[in-house]
């Protein structure tokens with residue numbers, strides 16, 4: 621077991637408190653007058669997602685935890701069990717949908733994922749940085765040409781996960797790019813598209829295709845970001861995901877612009893925006 625003095629805790633460290641495994645995502649040194657120095661740390665329980673805010677005495681020893689990462693190849697699904705093989709030891713294990721989380725939607729036979737283990741138990745799953753080409757043949761991702769933050773030929777998430785994509789300038793162009801044999805159409809950054817996107821999605825859905833649109837529902841002022849509200853209204857299923865507030869660690873449903881600009885569309889990578897909760901969001905900051 622290794623440990624670290626609390627005043628040396630850093631963002632990204634994994635620590636063990638009792639039976640909890642906590643990932644530090646924010647730290648704050650507290651020194652008030654003659655009082656003892658403390659370290660305030662915001663952490664996330666890697667198993668439950670729960671946010672833990674804890675004040676350590678600066679000189680406290682904190683137990684560090686280390687995860688072992690293994691590359692696992694997806695073999696097959698049997699009921700609720702997903703069977704994988706360790707690509708180094710050929711040992712086979714199975715994971716549950718809960719353990720796989722979002723990765724469930726990306727699994728094709730032979731997909732390789734990285735699984736983190738703590739004392740032999742799976743703790744988390746990291747998808748490969750590049751998704752196998754097979755995915756791109758059946759799921760052409762489409763994104764508006766304005767969004768070239770990371771790559772012109774791929775949809776790239778802030779966490780560097782990639783999938784091949786086609787850039788389009790208008791919703792109409794999107795319609796032309798979808799092949800007759802295409803079954804699933806993935807559209808990223810829906811809020812950057814024009815007002816015709818809902819009609820185009822309806823047309824594709826009426827042709828029997830599965831249409832999945834991801835996008836921000838609100839702009840930097842917290843106002844509905846067209847055409848997302850119209851898409852929300854016509855969608856069969858909606859998954860609203862919340863980020864984690866970068867100020868308080870609470871569930872964040874707002875995008876805080878950190879630079880001054882009153883342009884509605886200001887494409888920026890990390891730095892220009894951060895996730896904020898209702899309480900910490902301040903639209904006047906950008907004005």
Ligand SMILES: [Zn+2]
Nearest residue numbers: 865868897900
């Ligand atoms: Zn907050």
